[in-house]
Each structure stands twice: as C-alpha cells, then as structure tokens.
Amino acid sequence: MSRRTVALREVGQIVGGGTPSTNHPEYFGNDYPWITPRDLSRQGTRFVEAGERGISQAGLAASSAKLLPAGTVVISSRAPIGLTALASVPVTTNQGCRSFVPGNDADSLFMYYLLGSLSDEFERRANGSTFKEISGSALGAFEIDLPDLVEQKAIAMALGALDDKIESNRRTMGILEKLGAALIEQAFTLDPFGNPEYDDSRRLGDVLSLLETGSRPKGGLQEGVEGVVSLGAQHVQSAGVCARTDFGHVPHEFAESMTRGRLEEGDVLIYKDGGKPGNFIPHVSAFGYGFPVDRAVINEHVYRARAGQGVSQGLLYWLLRSPWMDLEMRKRGTGVAIPSLNSTNVRNLPTPAGLSSKASGLSEKLEPMLAALLRLGTENRRLANIRDALLPELLSGRIGVSQAGEAFS
Structure with missing residues (x-):
C-alpha cells in the first residue's frame, strides 16, 4: 500500500x-x-x-x-x-x-x-x-x-458497505414507524383536526399496569464506574434509535438494590423532564432485544411503562407516539419552569373511544413491528461498532481491506 x-x-x-x-x-x-x-x-x-x-x-x-x-x-x-x-x-x-x-x-x-x-x-x-x-x-x-486511489476506493467500499446496511435498516425502521402510525390513525375516527373521539370514562392510567421512574446513587453518576448502564432522558428518542451512546453506569450493587427503574424486555420509555423552559417536547422509545444495550436501568428523568387490559407494548408505543397524544403531552408538560410530565399527567392522558374493542387486533399487528424496530436498532449498533473499530485501522494503514474482511468474517 x-x-x-x-x-x-x-x-x-x-x-x-x-x-x-x-x-x-x-x-x-x-x-x-x-x-x-x-x-x-x-x-x-x-x-x-x-x-x-x-x-x-x-x-x-x-x-x-x-x-x-x-x-x-x-x-x-x-x-x-x-x-x-x-x-x-x-x-x-x-x-x-x-x-x-x-x-x-x-x-x-x-x-x-x-x-x-x-x-x-x-x-x-x-x-x-x-x-x-x-x-x-x-x-x-x-x-x-x-x-493511492485504488486503496482509497477499496477502503471506502468496505466502510461504505457497513453504512449502506445501517442506512437500509434506518429506512426500514422509518417505514415501520409510518405503518404503525397509519394503523393507529385508521383504527379510530378522527375529527377535521386529526383528533379522535376520547373515551371520557377511561384514561391511560386505566390501561397501564406499571408506570415508574428510576434513580441514581446519591451524588449522581461518576466517571469510570463499571456496572449497569443507566439511561437518562437524553437516551429516549424512538424505538431502535438512540443518537447518544455516551452511557453512564451505576454500580452492580446499586442496580440490584433498586426497587423501581430496572428495565424489562419490551418496556416503553417516556421522556419525563428536561428541555427549555416553556417548551416540553415528548419522546417515546422502547427497550428490548438488545436495544440500546442488553441490560439497563433508568434514572429519575425517564418513565418505564407497561400496559395491561389487553393492550400490548407495541400498541402502547404507537398510541403514545400518535400526533394527538404528542399534543396532549405537550400541553401537560409545558407551562412550568422545568418542562416536565409528572406521573399524574401521564395517567390522565386520554384514550381514544373504542380502544377496548380494537386492542386485540391492533396488538397482534403492532407487537411484532415493535420487536422488529428494536432488533434493527440492535443490528445497527453492532454494525456501527464494527465500522468504528475498522475505520481508524483502515485509514491509518495498520490493516488492509483484505485483513479487515478476515477479522470480521
């Protein structure tokens, strides 16, 4: 070379x-x-x-x-x-x-x-x-x-193949997100403003089996601590998407002692507080299938939510990401010095009329779609890790493209 x-x-x-x-x-x-x-x-x-x-x-x-x-x-x-x-x-x-x-x-x-x-x-x-x-x-x-130009093109092709797959997965995830949103929208009758008729007798809290935040050790997270990943509000983006990978950790002993905030497969994550005064921007994500990590807890700025009453985690995820639920969360989270959505606000969110009769059919379709989003997010993290490990080695010439293929074959 x-x-x-x-x-x-x-x-x-x-x-x-x-x-x-x-x-x-x-x-x-x-x-x-x-x-x-x-x-x-x-x-x-x-x-x-x-x-x-x-x-x-x-x-x-x-x-x-x-x-x-x-x-x-x-x-x-x-x-x-x-x-x-x-x-x-x-x-x-x-x-x-x-x-x-x-x-x-x-x-x-x-x-x-x-x-x-x-x-x-x-x-x-x-x-x-x-x-x-x-x-x-x-x-x-x-x-x-x-x-030389031949080697440049070979390096670009090797790194580009990984990014091609990552970007293909992202496009698939975008399609899944839109399909899930469309299924929710088509299931309920919407007014000219895009809002469904609400069930006055049933709030979100009535279909939740669990809603809780987590915690951190006294004094917060410390640099260099090995242990269990602690997810904060900055890590809540959408299922399979987490732009921030600068995860902090809590000691194993602390994680084991936590009585709330220990994540389970399929948990829906809700952004609780943060942002600019007077401007609460909701974010809803999910945990599972290795995304964003295999094991994690949450801090006090994130909710984990689990559904009951025949509502699946997939249905809960897309309900919370619907335009009308986004608007309801914005209204409830804005107007305070630190934009925040307290647990009462979450439990009092409205549910669309007819949810009970449509929950089973929607859950059957949406649950595997949520699982697919999380699996694709996990695959993208793995591919990005491979790319990031290869990049400095290939660019510096410490290894060649043929050696890179052997290392990761």
Whole structure:
C-alpha cells in the first residue's frame, strides 16, 4: 500500500460559503440547497441533499456562497466544528461551513470518512476570540497520509458497505414507524383536526399496569464506574434509535438494590423532564432485544411503562407516539419552569373511544413491528461498532481491506 503525505489543498479545493442578505426575500428559495452547521447536526445519513432552507439563483449571485458539485465533502467550521456530510447533489453552504471538493487523486467517499475522523484535530486547530472556527487556509494546510486511489476506493467500499446496511435498516425502521402510525390513525375516527373521539370514562392510567421512574446513587453518576448502564432522558428518542451512546453506569450493587427503574424486555420509555423552559417536547422509545444495550436501568428523568387490559407494548408505543397524544403531552408538560410530565399527567392522558374493542387486533399487528424496530436498532449498533473499530485501522494503514474482511468474517 503506497501512501504519501499531502496537504488537503494539494488534492482538492477548499471552498467557503456565504449568506445572502436577509433584507431580500427573493434571495431565498428552492433553486439550490443551502447547507448550514445546523443542518449537518441533524444529519442521519452520510449524504446531504437539502438543508432547512434553500437559496435562489439571485441569492447565489449576490452572496459569497458557491455552487458545489455532488461529491463535495461539507465540513462545519464552527459551532460545532468537524461535522461532515457528502453532497449527493450540487449544494451551497453558509459561512459556517468549509467544503472540500476532491480532485482527481482523491475519492470523495474515502475523503468523507477521513475528514470525519479528524474532527477533534480540527477543533484543536481552530481559533477565534468570539467563537472558535477553523479557517479555510488552516484546513487547506492540513496534512494527511493519502493512499493511492485504488486503496482509497477499496477502503471506502468496505466502510461504505457497513453504512449502506445501517442506512437500509434506518429506512426500514422509518417505514415501520409510518405503518404503525397509519394503523393507529385508521383504527379510530378522527375529527377535521386529526383528533379522535376520547373515551371520557377511561384514561391511560386505566390501561397501564406499571408506570415508574428510576434513580441514581446519591451524588449522581461518576466517571469510570463499571456496572449497569443507566439511561437518562437524553437516551429516549424512538424505538431502535438512540443518537447518544455516551452511557453512564451505576454500580452492580446499586442496580440490584433498586426497587423501581430496572428495565424489562419490551418496556416503553417516556421522556419525563428536561428541555427549555416553556417548551416540553415528548419522546417515546422502547427497550428490548438488545436495544440500546442488553441490560439497563433508568434514572429519575425517564418513565418505564407497561400496559395491561389487553393492550400490548407495541400498541402502547404507537398510541403514545400518535400526533394527538404528542399534543396532549405537550400541553401537560409545558407551562412550568422545568418542562416536565409528572406521573399524574401521564395517567390522565386520554384514550381514544373504542380502544377496548380494537386492542386485540391492533396488538397482534403492532407487537411484532415493535420487536422488529428494536432488533434493527440492535443490528445497527453492532454494525456501527464494527465500522468504528475498522475505520481508524483502515485509514491509518495498520490493516488492509483484505485483513479487515478476515477479522470480521
């Protein structure tokens, strides 16, 4: 494997971005995607094709934004530094991004993985008094060890195959989420505002067999403690999806002594409190089939819920994620200094009329779908762990692609 040390500017172009004047609404539109660090922070895949906003041809001409070709690696240069995405279509960016346009000697997917692995180093080289930023010149002068193009493509293909499977699983999970939501929506008669008729005699608490939070040791979690994973509100996203993997741990002895908050297979998890004052944003997830870990407890900021009365965990999950239940939780959780959904609020959530007669049929369909979401989430975690273990070894040349295949075959 031949490698050479080169500066980034020797194998591609470093291009900055810009923002059209907001005094001209006509500068914004749908002619070109306009990518910002905020957009990169919300990326769920390697590829970016659109931002929250776009700019018009006039906006492009009247600003320092540049039209970048597909295959460009977009890098956030401030707040935060080092987020990366690969443009799948021509895009523009604001000044919070620097972009690397690969030349003939650089493979775009390989450079995506390489530059993404350097975020900590970019952060260290950033400067600025008001906020830290890595300049285009500093980025261009950054030296890398670049393998030949054949090896670049082989490395990109190996890592890309893992990410292809992860992204395929995510698409399947998205379909399952939408299908579950559609089954709930079709089961009940909705008014013009999308809300069902509620059963005034039956609240969510009437169909719950358990609702409890967990706890942490006095003084909270401590760094370096080995034990049982403790899940907090930041880990509650959706079934099979957990963006935060910085799990804290409680000692084994503490976990064994907990009288509440020890998770069981199929538990539905509900975000209890946190966020900005006056803005409670509900999140509902689930635990099981190895997701997000094999064994865990929860802290005092998360509820675990189990259903009874013929309602399955799958039905409970999609009921809580329905638009009308989301709205009800927002109303009950907002209006306090620390946005919070207390247990009375949860138990008093309304249930749709006709739930009892439809629970069995819905449960039969939704329970295996929840299990599938959790299994896919577990598989994605395993694939991501393999990718993250391989990435520095392949990029550094410590192992070759053929050796990587043997190690994980």
